[in-house]
Amino acid sequence: MHFRHILSALGRHRIAVGLLVLEIAFSCAVVCNALFLIGSRLERMQRPTGVDEAHLVEMFIGSVTRGSADAVMAQTRTDLAALRAIPGVANASVVNQTLFGNSLNASGVSLSDEAKAPSIPVTQYMGDAQLADTLGLKLVDGQWFKPDEFITEEQLESGHSGLPVIITKALADHFFPGQSAVGKTIHAFGTNRVVGVLDRLVQPHDSGPAEYYGYAMLFPVNLPYTEGAYVIRVRDAAQRAAVLQGALRALKADGPLRLISPKYAFTLESQRDKYYRNDRAMAWMLVGVCLLLLVVTAVGIVGLTSFWVAQRRRQIGIRRAIGATRGDILRYFQTENFLIATLGIALGMVLAFGLNLLLMRHYELGRLPGYYFPVGAIVLWLLGQLAVLGPALRAAAVPPVVATRSV
Amino acid sequence: MFGYYLDLALRSLKRTPILTGLMVLAIGLGIGAAMTMLTVLHVMTDDPLPGRSAHLYTPHLDPLPLDYKQGGDGPDPTDDLTWPDAMALLKAQRATRQAAMAGGSLLLRPGRADLRPFYVDGRYATADFFALFGVPFLQGSGWSAADDAAGAQVVVLVDALARKLFGTGNAVGRMVRLGEHDYRVIGVTRDWQPAPMFYVDASAKRYSDGDMFFLPLATAVDRKLDVNGNFSSWGEDRAETRMVSPTTTWLQFWAQLDTPAQAAAYRQYLVDYSAQQKALGRFQRPPANAKLYGLMGWLAHENLVPGDVRLQLWLALGFLFVCMLNIVALLLAKFLRRSGEISVRRALGAKRRDIFVQLGIESALIGVAGGALGLAIAQLGLWSIRQRPDDYARLAQMDMPMLLGTLALAVLASVLAGLLPAWRACRVPPALQLKML
Numbered sequence: 043m044h045f046r047h048i049l050s051a052l053g054r055h056r057i058a059v060g061l062l063v064l065e066i067a068f069s070c071a072v073v074c075n076a077l078f079l080i081g082s083r084l085e086r087m088q089r090p091t092g093v094d095e096a097h098l099v100e101m102f103i104g105s106v107t108r109g110s111a112d113a114v115m116a117q118t119r120t121d122l123a124a125l126r127a128i129p130g131v132a133n134a135s136v137v138n139q140t141l142f143g144n145s146l147n148a149s150g151v152s153l154s155d156e157a158k159a160p161s162i163p164v165t166q167y168m169g170d171a172q173l174a175d176t177l178g179l180k181l182v183d184g185q186w187f188k189p190d191e192f193i194t195e196e197q198l199e200s201g202h203s204g205l206p207v208i209i210t211k212a213l214a215d216h217f218f219p220g221q222s223a224v225g226k227t228i229h230a231f232g233t234n235r236v237v238g239v240l241d242r243l244v245q246p247h248d249s250g251p252a253e254y255y256g257y258a259m260l261f262p263v264n265l266p267y268t269e270g271a272y273v274i275r276v277r278d279a280a281q282r283a284a285v286l287q288g289a290l291r292a293l294k295a296d297g298p299l300r301l302i303s304p305k306y307a308f309t310l311e312s313q314r315d316k317y318y319r320n321d322r323a324m325a326w327m328l329v330g331v332c333l334l335l336l337v338v339t340a341v342g343i344v345g346l347t348s349f350w351v352a353q354r355r356r357q358i359g360i361r362r363a364i365g366a367t368r369g370d371i372l373r374y375f376q377t378e379n380f381l382i383a384t385l386g387i388a389l390g391m392v393l394a395f396g397l398n399l400l401l402m403r404h405y406e407l408g409r410l411p412g413y414y415f416p417v418g419a420i421v422l423w424l425l426g427q428l429a430v431l432g433p434a435l436r437a438a439a440v441p442p443v444v445a446t447r448s449v
Numbered sequence: 450m451f452g453y454y455l456d457l458a459l460r461s462l463k464r465t466p467i468l469t470g471l472m473v474l475a476i477g478l479g480i481g482a483a484m485t486m487l488t489v490l491h492v493m494t495d496d497p498l499p500g501r502s503a504h505l506y507t508p509h510l511d512p513l514p515l516d517y518k519q520g521g522d523g524p525d526p527t528d529d530l531t532w533p534d535a536m537a538l539l540k541a542q543r544a545t546r547q548a549a550m551a552g553g554s555l556l557l558r559p560g561r562a563d564l565r566p567f568y569v570d571g572r573y574a575t576a577d578f579f580a581l582f583g584v585p586f587l588q589g590s591g592w593s594a595a596d597d598a599a600g601a602q603v604v605v606l607v608d609a610l611a612r613k614l615f616g617t618g619n620a621v622g623r624m625v626r627l628g629e630h631d632y633r634v635i636g637v638t639r640d641w642q643p644a645p646m647f648y649v650d651a652s653a654k655r656y657s658d659g660d661m662f663f664l665p666l667a668t669a670v671d672r673k674l675d676v677n678g679n680f681s682s683w684g685e686d687r688a689e690t691r692m693v694s695p696t697t698t699w700l701q702f703w704a705q706l707d708t709p710a711q712a713a714a715y716r717q718y719l720v721d722y723s724a725q726q727k728a729l730g731r732f733q734r735p736p737a738n739a740k741l742y743g744l745m746g747w748l749a750h751e752n753l754v755p756g757d758v759r760l761q762l763w764l765a766l767g768f769l770f771v772c773m774l775n776i777v778a779l780l781l782a783k784f785l786r787r788s789g790e791i792s793v794r795r796a797l798g799a800k801r802r803d804i805f806v807q808l809g810i811e812s813a814l815i816g817v818a819g820g821a822l823g824l825a826i827a828q829l830g831l832w833s834i835r836q837r838p839d840d841y842a843r844l845a846q847m848d849m850p851m852l853l854g855t856l857a858l859a860v861l862a863s864v865l866a867g868l869l870p871a872w873r874a875c876r877v878p879p880a881l882q883l884k885m886l
Contacts, residue, residue: 057873061778068771072764079760104556104568158516199688301556301566319838324757331764334478335771341471342775348468349782405756 048378058346059382066386066422069339071393074418075401076328078410083325087318089255091141092210092242094178096279097132098310099286100140103293104301105268111196114266117297121267122172124296128288130281131274135176138168138263138270139246141310142317146246149230151259153217162254164213164230165245168198168263168270174208176275177243179260182211184224184238187262198263203232205261210240212256230259247317252406282309336425343429347375351437358437359444368438375434376427383426387419394418450803451810458811465783469815472779476819476866479772480859481826486758486765488827488851489834492844493656493754497643501583502744506544506704506712507648508719510534511738512696512731517683526681527738528651529698532670534726539575543718544704544711546581549666550574551700552653552677555627559614569610569627570677571662573669579605579638581705582648589621589636592665600671604632605663611637625662628674632664644844645753647744648701650678655753656841666700695731716741755839769862776815776866784808784874795879804875812867813860820859827855 052059105114118136125134139145147168152161167173174186186208193202207228214223214236223236243258276285286307293302351358358371398410462469496502511527512534530538535549551573558566578584579591588611592603604625611620611634624631642659649655664674670692676699684696691697706712716739723736742750784791791804827847834845847855 057869058778058781061774061781065771065774065778068767068774072767072771076764316838320757323837324761327761328764331482331768334482335768338475338478338768338772338775341475342778345468345471345775345779346782349786353786401760405760 045377045381048374048381052378052381055350062342062346062382063386063389065339065342066383066426067389067393069335070387070390070418070422071397072335073332073421074390074394074414075397075410076332077417078398078414079401079407080325080328081414082408083321083328087321089244090242091244091314092179092240093141093310094275095141095310095314097275097277097282098177098273099276099282099289100271100273100308100310100313101286101289101293101302102271102306103267104306105298109298111266114268115194115264118265118267120296121272121293124292125272125274125289128285128292130276130278130285130288132277133172133176134272134274135169135173136265136267136270137173137177137273138265139165140271140273140313141244141246142313143246143271146249148249149259151228151230153228155229155233159229161229162216162257163250164254164257164259165249166230166259166261167243168261168265170264171262173273174260176273178275179243180241181208181238182241183214183222184208184236186238192262192264194264195266195269198231201232205231205234205263206237207234208238208240208260209236210243210256210258212242212253213258214239216257231261234259234261282311336421339422340425340429343379343426344433347379347430347433348436351375351433351440354437355440355444358440359442359446362440362442363445371440372434372438375430375437379426379430379434380423383423387422390418390422391415450806454807454810455814457807458814461783461787461811462814468779468783472776472815473818473822475772475775475779476816476859476863477822477826479769480820480823480855480862481830482765483769484823484827484847484851484855484858485830485834486762487854488831488847489758489841489845490754490762491851492846493645493758493841494748495644496745497645497647497748498582498744504545504705504707505581505744506706506715507742507744507747508538508702508704508715509740509742510719510723510732511734512698512726513683513734515733524651524679524681526683526698529679529681530700530702531695531698532693532700533695535700535702537722538702538704541718541722543715544706546577547702547704548575548578548581549700549702550578550648551666551669552649552660553664553669553674554677555662555674557614558626560626561614564613569661570658571664572660573664573666573674573676575666578663581703582643584641585639587637587639588619589634591636591663597665597667600667601665602630602632602668603635603665605636605638606634607638607659607661608640610661627662627664628672630672638663645748645841647748648703650699650701651751652679653677654840656839656844712741712743773862773866776863777869780812780815780867780870781873784870785877787874788877791874791877792879795877801875804877805871808871808874809864809867812863812871815867816860816863817856819863820856823859824852824855 122134122136125131139147146165148163148165150161151164152159171187171189171192187206191206193205207230209223209228217223217228218226223239226236227233228236240260242256243260244255245258248255272289274285274289276282286304286309290302290304290307362371394410394415401407402409498505509527510530512531513526530549539547539549552570553573554568554570556566557569572578576592576594576597579586587608591605592601596603604627606620606625614620614625615623620634620637623634625634645655646653646659673692678699680691680697680699682691682694682697684694692699704715706715719739719741720736723732723739726732727736794804831845831847835842
């Protein structure tokens with residue numbers, strides 16, 4: 043190939059070539075990082091919660107006239123019986139906080155009861171004996187709570203200590219790496235003995251460092267409905283809407299005046315959608331910026347190459363007249379573009395790396411994985427070749443007879 | 450000459466419609482993206498109370514014990530004040546006006562068959578709240594300091610809520626049932642919502658709906674009404690005494706200080722107060738930790754702009770930069786292609802400066818067209834932002850300065866982009882090019 047000729051021709055347009063190289067480099071850097079950002083958002087949106095998401099619905103109920111604690115608790119038992127009797131309901135329970143909900147209940151947890159012991163905030167789920175089955179939680183070690191271990195909310199408020207706890211595998215691995223957590227003690231509400239380890243359960247919403255997302259505890263507490271939400275597992279995912287309607291009807295039919303509204307009844311799936319709405323918007327925005335950047339870069343390549351083709355019409359005619367084929371001319375412009383793109387990509391890799399360092403400093407982002415570099419390079423090479431094709435074909439169509447004409 | 454250059458520029462742009470179109474498109478996209486995000490940033494960091502904000506300050510004390518450890522990304526307890534501290538600052542009366550406040554959400558039972566009970570957000574505040582922030586009254590007035598002391602059962606409603614409950618008639622003197630108690634309406638304010646809501650607790654949404662009612666703070670504390678916001682506690686934490694505990698922060702506090710000297714005196718007073726509390730053994734940390742933030746300073750400290758928005762702004766600006774690189778390259782090609790024409794003009798006596806100005810006008814013309822396209826694209830971008838679920842989204846509107854700023858930025862960007870190509874083109878030597886013709 044005639045690299046030397048191409049290079050010497052490019053040398054005559056140093057500024058224009060420089061600008062094009064810069065443009066390609068910058069696009070490459072942004073595209074690499076944007077793809078990485080999109081990838082990490084998608085990964086974040088796919089994190090499992092450890093519960094049976096497809097079959098869960100939940101309702102929050104505002105208590106308008108507050109009765110005595112006993113009356114509320116009795117009402118809770120009546121409600122739960124009514125909910126479990128609805129056709130299509132597998133199980134129902136009260137939980138203190140819901141996944142993707144706004145409230146997050148957490149305690150500082152440490153391995154010792156000294157005040158200065160290092161502690162981390164861990165979210166706590168509380169609920170009755172049916173909660174684990176309702177949520178569809180899986181135990182990987184130890185056992186579930188025994189029926190006599192469940193306490194009331196008043197006992198909890200009055201500082202009941204020695205409550206057993208079930209923790210997630212992620213939390214167990216954090217506190218007791220390489221050993222079974224069952225039988226060990228942690229300090230959350232006083233001293234708590236670990237009786238079981240869950241495969242997975244996550245924070246209601248992201249709080250603290252990313253690895254804390256999978257840290258959660260489960261406590262055996264029989265809560266009144268005013269302290270949390272009803273969560274219901276249906277047998278068939280298609281019945282979720284019908285079950286929600288049925289549940290609203292069942293609860294309205296019975297009990298004191300209270301706030302029961304479809305506004306506070308959701309499927310877990312819709313809550314998940316809502317929770318990740320911003321991530322989705324951000325991912326689409328990044329896709330949009332990438333596409334626009336590529337379009338603008340292509341515009342630059344088409345514009346400049348067209349100019350060069352027009353400027354060199356005479357030279358092209360001469361080359362054609364002395365024996366160059368159409369293919370030779372086509373390949374000349376394609377090679378030229380390949381060289382410029384390669385220069386741009388090489389510079390772009392350095393920029394992409396720098397940009398990633400900058401993002402890591404300001405946005406808690408990981409290091410750009412190596413495979414994004416070749417992806418970015420291939421995208422820009424392809425883009426360059428596509429953009430240059432039109433002007434290059436026009437150049438190849440220049441007839442040799444042009445050589446015999448003056449301007 | 451300007452008219453002539455304009456004519457030349459128009460002719461030149463018309464000669465290459467595709468190239469011109471591409472350049473206008475590039476600058477339009479770049480400007481549109483950049484202005485969309487700049488507008489979002491502008492509305493998020495706007496002055497919520499123009500004219501008043503310069504005199505509003507929020508004092509912060511540090512009553513935490515020495516060994517208190519801030520956990521993870523939890524709320525900073527020193528963002529808010531404890532009840533005893535807030536009351537001490539109020540009693541000292543070192544500011545022209547000052548008020549302590551906290552947000553609350555109460556169930557409202559309208560007592561009408563056609564309206565179901567619903568929750569409303571409002572604020573528990575001390576008497577000076579209305580004068581301090583200049584809340585405009587439509588009917589009646591706020592309560593007095595004496596009402597504060599007595600824990601009066603009165604409420605001030607916002608117009609929208611008053612109309613919902615009582616229609617267009619006079620609301621003053623009517624009763625409203627909030628939570629478990631009845632309150633007498635003593636005033637109705639115009640719908641009033643500063644954006645951002647600078648005086649709310651860090652856990653509140655700062656760009657969503659404003660307060661719908663105002664209750665005396667003492668009444669809320671007497672009745673232990675529900676509070677929206679962080680209770681940060683580092684001592685004994687019992688539900689019954691939480692609100693008045695000296696080791697629980699939950700109150701926001703704002704003061705009006707009219708002169709810099711008054712502000713300096715207040716700052717000194719905060720340090721003196723902390724020193725006094727330290728001497729009494731209540732505070733443990735250095736008295737110099739006490740701070741006084743101005744309104745805009747406080748908003749900057751709170752860092753309201755989410756990381757995603759900042760990232761999007763940088764992306765948009767980066768995109769504008771690539772668009773400009775693109776235009777520089779295209780203009781360079783375009784201008785140099787006209788070397789022949791330029792050298793003829795030079796040979797006929799045009800100075801370099803004339804060529805430079807002529808080409809500059811051509812670039813500016815592209816900028817004007819690109820700016821117009823950019824405005825349209827920015828409106829589209831802002832529309833798409835308004836579809837987002839975030840609380841700030843609905844504010845994303847362009848005001849006049851932003852509108853003119855868009856056009857100015859577009860022209861500036863294109864003139865800047867035209868500088869290098871124009872400079873290169875005006876250095877075309879007259880004779881050489883003529884020979885080639």
